[in-house]
Amino acid sequence: MRLLPSSIGLSCLLRPGIERVRLRLSWGEYRRLGEEPAAQEGAGEAQPAAIVEVSPETAAEALAEPEVRWRREPFSWQGALVLEGEEDTVRPAAGVELRRLCRPTRCGDAEVLFLSLFLTNRRAPTRPREEACLFGP
Numbered sequence: 001m002r003l004l005p006s007s008i009g010l011s012c013l014l015r016p017g018i019e020r021v022r023l024r025l026s027w028g029e030y031r032r033l034g035e036e037p038a039a040q041e042g043a044g045e046a047q048p049a050a051i052v053e054v055s056p057e058t059a060a061e062a063l064a065e066p067e068v069r070w071r072r073e074p075f076s077w078q079g080a081l082v083l084e085g086e087e088d089t090v091r092p093a094a095g096v097e098l099r100r101l102c103r104p105t106r107c108g109d110a111e112v113l114f115l116s117l118f119l120t121n122r123r124a125p126t127r128p129r130e131e132a133c134l135f136g137p
Contacts, residue, residue, distance in 0.1 A: 007120040014113040016104065019083055025092055025119060026076040026137040030130050033069040070130070074137070083113065095123035096134065 014021075077092035083102045090098045101116040123132040 006122075007118050009116060009118045011114070011116040013107055014083075014115055016111050016113060018113060020080045021083065021115070022078070022080050023098075023117075024076065024078040025098065026074065028072045028074050028135040028137060030070040030072055030133070030135065032128055032131065033071050068128075072135075081117075083115070095121065095132075097122050 075093060079090070079092075081088070081090065081098075081100055083100075086101060086103050088100045090100070092098055097118075097120045099118045099120065101118075103114055105112060105114045119134075121132070121134050126132040
């Protein structure tokens with residue numbers, strides 16, 4: 001089984017007393033461009049067999065996969081996360097989850113807040129696979 005990355009995270013230390021942080025998330029999604037294949041003439045009817053001679057170059061072109069074209073769609077979300085409680089989850093888009101973990105701790109002699117953020121793609125796999133992925137800005 002091949003696993004693909006599905007999340008990215010960030011951790012930092014904050015001064016005690018900070019009640020919220022402002023975030024801006026941005027990513028891109030790709031949508032496949034193209035037309036549906038046209039229905040073939042005489043589809044469903046028996047066709048007589050034919051023998052056609054072609055050069056190796058022509059055969060290679062005929063067997064090559066068609067060129068796939070994509071359109072990038074930019075997405076972004078901004079908001080303030082309240083740092084109340086140890087844990088919270090926000091859903092900035094369908095199938096996209098932002099999880100927050102925040103707890104007091106010590107750094108040397110200082111009291112600090114340890115904040116971790118995880119942006120996770122929870123979308124179900126699709127075909128083509130790229131349409132379920134999130135890409136960096």
